[in-house]
Amino acid sequence: MTVAIYPGSFDPIHYGHIDIAKRAAQLFDKLIWAVYARPLKDIMFSTEERLAFMREAAKDTPNILVMPYGGLTVEFARQQGAKVIVRGLRVTYDFEIEYQTALANRQLAEDIETVCLMTSLKYAFLSSSTLKEVAFAGGQVAEIVPPYVEVALRKRLAQLQDDPGDKVKVISLLE
Numbered sequence: 001m002t003v004a005i006y007p008g009s010f011d012p013i014h015y016g017h018i019d020i021a022k023r024a025a026q027l028f029d030k031l032i033w034a035v036y037a038r039p040l041k042d043i044m045f046s047t048e049e050r051l052a053f054m055r056e057a058a059k060d061t062p063n064i065l066v067m068p069y070g071g072l073t074v075e076f077a078r079q080q081g082a083k084v085i086v087r088g089l090r091v092t093y094d095f096e097i098e099y100q101t102a103l104a105n106r107q108l109a110e111d112i113e114t115v116c117l118m119t120s121l122k123y124a125f126l127s128s129s130t131l132k133e134v135a136f137a138g139g140q141v142a143e144i145v146p147p148y149v150e151v152a153l154r155k156r157l158a159q160l161q162d163d164p165g166d167k168v169k170v171i172s173l174l175e
């Protein structure tokens, strides 16, 4: 049985992430869709919120298991018996980052391979930060996130906008 993990911050998920998770689930016996609990960047949604979005998105795909993790991705992969780390590739900028991360992970764990899936064309320029920026500016996001994410996003942005002391927080979240 080949187990793969698809790790990331997923703050929050959008259709680009969901597309990669579902396509990867067709390639491996089990896909652990893993949310990094404490990324170095500021996050908008708690680990529990991000997990809930992912569970909802994966509810019709029985071989996707949604889990949180902390620490080294390769250690988490080993604990789960996963031999593959799945990542998504959008434009060339992703390639450099993913290439470096894959080589660093190979140094740490020779037995674990990184497999990158190319984004579907319609999601090529979609990122969580673009999504937050569009939503913050009042733009339409219905085509890029599931309805439950859109509702949560609008609610969170309204809370942040209501609190003038949180201007700096909003800016760092949008970066």
Ligand code: ADP
Binding pocket: 007, 008, 009, 010, 011, 016, 017, 020, 039, 086, 087, 088, 089, 090, 094, 118, 119, 120, 123, 124, 125, 126, 127, 128
């Ligand atoms: P990170 O894990 O680097 O904080 P994300 O959580 O946004 O970033 O993304 C997790 C993974 O999903 C990464 O491999 C990223 O390249 C991939 N990804 C993000 N957006 C898309 C997209 N629109 N299409 C395909 N893959 C994507």
